[in-house]
Every structure is written in C-alpha cells, then in structure tokens.
C-alpha cells in the first residue's frame with residue numbers, strides 16, 4: 611500500500627501548530643489513493659475526508675495532510691462532468707447577486723481578470739453592465755471555451771487555459787480581479803495571490819467568493835456539510851478571509867453572506883438526501899426558485915500596492 615500525501619503547515623501564516631476539528635470515521639490520510647479517487651468522483655457512499663485542523667495562530671481551518679499536486683492533476687484531469695441539477699436560471703441569479711455586490715463597491719472600469727469563470731455566468735454581467743476595456747479569463751476547462759468566447763464576443767479578450775499562467779498579462783494593468791469558488795481548492799492560496807500581485811494596479815479591487823466554515827449549515831450538518839470534502843484543502847470564514855487578504859496588503863471594503871438560488875424541488879431532494887433518504891422524485895413546486903443564504907461569503911477588498 612503506497613500512501614504519499616503531502617504534509618502542510620498553515621497555508622496562510624505558515625504555522626505548524628494546529629488543533630484537529632473535523633474528521634471522518636475512516637480518514638483520508640490512511641486511505642489508498644485509488645479509493646479516494648472513487649470518492650472524489652462521487653462513486654462511493656461512505657464520506658472520507660482529510661482531517662481539518664484549526665491553525666492555533668491565525669485560526670484558518672485547513673488540512674495538515676492533503677493530496678500532492680501530482681494527485682490533484684490526475685484527479686481534476688479525469689473528473690466527470692458536473693452532474694448537479696441546479697438549473698441555469700438559478701445559477702445566473704446567484705452570479706448576478708455576486709455581480710451586484712461588486713457593482714456597489716467598484717466603478718467597473720479598466721481591465722478585468724477572472725480566475726475560473728467556467729461558462730461565464732459572472733462575466734456576462736460585466737459585459738452587459740460594466741465598462742471594462744479588456745477581459746483576461748483564466749479557465750483550465752477547455753470544454754467551455756466556445757461558450758466563454760461568445761460571452762465576451764465584441765470585447766477585447768484573452769482566454770487562457772491555465773490557471774497559474776499570468777505571463778501574458780501586462781504588469782500593473784488589472785483593475786478588477788474576480789475569484790469565485792477557487793480559493794478553497796488551491797493548495798497554496800497565499801502564493802497564488804502573491805504571484806498575481808504584480809499584474810494589479812494600485813487600488814485594484816478583488817472579489818472573492820468562498821464557502822463559510824462558520825455558517826449555520828455547517829453547524830447543523832457537521833461532518834456531512836458538503837464543503838467538507840476532498841476538493842477543499844482549506845476553508846475560510848469572514849475573519850480568516852480578512853486576515854488572509856490583509857497579509858497580501860489588501861484592505862477589506864465590504865463582506866457579506868451571499869444568497870444561492872435553487873428550485874424548491876432541488877432543495878427538498880437534497881435535504882432528504884442529507885437525512886439519508888435517497889429519493890429521486892419530488893414534486894416540482896411549479897419550478898419556483900428561492901434565494902437562501904446557504905453558507906457562502908463574499909468579500910471585496912482594495913489592493914494597496
């Protein structure tokens with residue numbers, strides 16, 4: 611049995627000192643990679659995660675043992691298409707909510723950079739209502755290229771299929787950075803934003819959306835809270851996000867809990883699943899969509915150069 615996961619210090623402050631907080635009955639640290647791959651893809655019933663510990667110094671919640679970059683390349687490279695049945699109209703409403711938050715705190719001009727835009731549900735709001743000159747979109751998933759291209763058609767834009775490659779972006783040129791549901795996934799989030807800094811103008815705005823590990827849902831579901839999973843080497847809350855950004859010389863402008871929009875039937879199904887009832891058919895409730903503050907947080911901060 612070959613197990614070669616990596617050991618990590620706190621990804622934000624580097625401290626080695628932490629206290630265990632959330633773990634599964636079988637721990638991923640002691641589970642073979644081949645089985646974790648099945649779990650990653652959702653083909654296994656038992657929940658197995660890497661243990662989450664809280665940094666004693668900066669209070670970030672993170673996994674002191676996690677997949678190596680090599681593992682992650684393999685895992686993300688073979689992932690089946692997202693099968694979650696949240697309808698497009700609901701996803702669009704959620705992203706519009708994020709956009710309205712940015713709009714409140716930014717003049718929507720200059721050059722725009724987004725990491726992981728997927729099919730461009732956030733980006734399309736910027737194209738419609740913003741006044742950006744140039745769009746830089748870092749999207750590793752090649753299969754969304756055409757959809758993304760059509761979102762920015764008529765605008766100056768570059769789609770780069772590599773999340774870590776900022777080399778084509780001119781230094782000191784970006785006025786807005788948008789990073790939605792990415793920071794939870796990165797092994798080294800601090801290093802990632804550090805390496806992006808030289809591309810930013812002084813006073814650039816950053817918008818970050820992540821899960822909230824201090825949310826009520828997390829308290830209700832405990833280990834069953836979905837963001838406790840193999841995809842997230844760390845999880846943030848409002849305070850640890852602020853601390854993280856302060857370290858990079860960002861100043862917080864505004865933070866909030868965000869709404870996610872769902873069809874009622876989808877929520878009911880997942881609620882029943884949460885209680886262990888595997889029911890696939892529930893009434894449609896006329897396809898009504900509701901917005902719930904379901905454990906995500908949004909932050910806008912200003913880069914002080």
Ligand SMILES: [Zn+2]
Nearest residue numbers: 620623665668
């Ligand atoms: Zn720390």
